[in-house]
Amino acid sequence: MAFSNEIITNSGVTFGTSGARGLVEDFKPEVCAAFAISFAHVMQQETSLDKFAVAIDNRPSSYQMAQSIAAGLDQLGIKTVYYGVIPTPALAFYAMQNNMPCIMVTGSHIPFDRNGLKFYRPEGEITKADESAILAAKVEVSSIDNLPELKICSKASDAYVLRNTEAFSSDLLSGKRIGIYEHSSAGRDIYRTIFESLGAEVISLGRSNDFVPIDTEAVSDEDKQKARDWVKEFNLNALFSTDGDGDRPLLSDENGEWLRGDVLGLLCSKMLGIEALATPVSCNTAIEKSDLFKHVERTKIGSPYVIAEFDWLSSKYKSVAGFEANGGYLLASEVEINGKTLKPLPTRDAILPAIILLSQLNQTCISKLVADLPSRYTASDRIKDFAREKSLELIENISSDPKKWLAKLEINNTLIEVDTTDGFRMLFENSTIVHLRPSGNAPELRCYVESDSELKSEQLVNTVLNAISAL
Structure with missing residues (x-):
């Protein structure tokens, strides 16, 4: 017999910006069970509960982790309702509509040798305070001797399809050819159903039996070229994809050029008539320069920080939403579309912003929608296998002597402002922004650059x- 807090502390698994993450080898059955038991214990302090919703992504390790969660919850007499391989927002939406807490087994975009757990209260994502409570909970955990077989329930998948089709006409995308870069996305089969229900001709591309770690903030050159080639070869109006668990979108224009996630979020918010936004400091300043919104609140990076602003924004504005640089779209308010009500989903979602942009194809093309925005361009990439401690040390060194370090980083411009909301964000005299930040999910150093030129x-x-790698 052991206690949940001790098992978690000794596991090597930690909370990042979006759930608990770690190496697959660290997510032993007792560790998964301990997390589930601790989360259930925290929820039981507020209300009685008898069942949990659980779903997974397509990683090889995810099903066994779900079995371990079910075994742990069984120790508390709690039933696990298993919804199979579905997108995270599909699980969250269904659980919220049915007042159930839920756990999504996913490592999102990180490599397959890692995995993770995302936790949702019945009303939505857990808070940072909930994370602390989960880590502190001291509950007995018995050894996991047998893992139960889990039977798939399709209700969450069905509800997600309905949510994303019932507010739109069945011929919304009639005559349009939409490609889906399926790879190993948890929603690859659901997306086809949604787009076809809206009248599109769907072409499935790039399906993989191996897990593919797509990062929507650092799209590989290979995936950029794939998009250009596929759009041309199959005469597509657009190409759609997501990360591994379907909460971060990729949408291309008619030329096969992937849109930045914050550009997609900006355009979606414009078309939905959103009044107030919460969005991280890493998102493009075209949001403010567009003058489309009554209020824009900047936050730290991570959906919990975006969500934390929704209550007060909703008390002042009729329609509120948020999005991140990765494209994940969070709808905090009910929105009317075609006389029908679209329900809120205050967690990252990939499909809604894509549908909203694709709905404009009868009037214009996607590249024109992008071109009409203020001319601000963001590029981002990261250094992999770069320890968080090393990133923090680098940022500390730059902040203590910017002039010296900017020369080392080959940045030849006058620094006029620093923002330390999350990482180290530098604004220069020529309006260029350079933002360095350790990833909250993996040992990576991320760099965002915004300027008036895509090439620049x-x-x-x-x-x-390159300069950092050479230090």
Whole structure:
């Protein structure tokens, strides 16, 4: 017999910006059970509960982790309702509509040798205070001797399809050819159903039986070229994809150029008539420069920080939403579309912003929608296997002597403002922004550059990261 807090502390698994993350080898059955038991214990302090919703992504390790969660919850007499491989927002939406807490087994975009757990209260994502409570909970955990077989319930998948189709006409995308870069996305089959229900001709591309770690903030050159080639070869109006668990979108224009996630979020918010936004400091300043919104609240990076602003924004504005640089869209308010009500989903979602942009294809093309925005361009990339401690030390060194370090990073401009809301964000005299930040999910150092030129932004990201790698 052991206690949940001790098992978690000794596991090597830690909370990042979006749930608990760690190496697959660290997510032993007792560790998964301990997390589930601790979370259930925290929820039981507020209300009685007899069942949990659980779903997984397509990682090889995810099903066994779900079995371990079910075994742990069984120790508390709590039933596990298993919804199989579905997107995180599909699980969250269904659980919220049915007042159930839930756990999503996913490592999102990080490599397959890692995995993670995302926790949701019946009303939505857990808070940072909930994370602390989960880590502190001291509950007995018995050894896990047998893992139960889990039977799939399709209700969450069905509800997600309905949510994303019932507010739109069945011919919304009639005559449009939409490609889906399926790879190993948890929602790859659901997306086809949604787009076809809206009248589109769907072409499935790039399906993989192996897990593919797509990062929507650092799209590989290979995936950029795939998009251009597929759009041309199959005469597509657009190409859609997501990260591994379907909460971060990728949408291309008619030329196969992937949109930045914050550009997609900005355009979606414009078309939904959103009044107030919460969005992290890493998102493009075209949001403010567009003058489309009554209020824009900047936050730390991570959906919990975006969500934390929703209550007060909703008390002042009729329609509120948020999005991140990765494209994950969070709808905090009911929105009317075609005389029908679209229910809130205050957690990252990939499909809604894509549908909203694709709905404009009868009037214009996606590249024109992007071109009409203020001319601000963001590029981003990261250095992998870069320890968080090393990132923090680098940022501390730069902040203590910017002039010396900017020369090392080959940045030749006058620094006029520093923002330490999350990482180290530098604004220069020529309006260029360079933002360095340790990833909250993996041992990576991320760099975001925003300027008035796409080429300039891409070149400066490469220059800065190459200079850091050479130090």
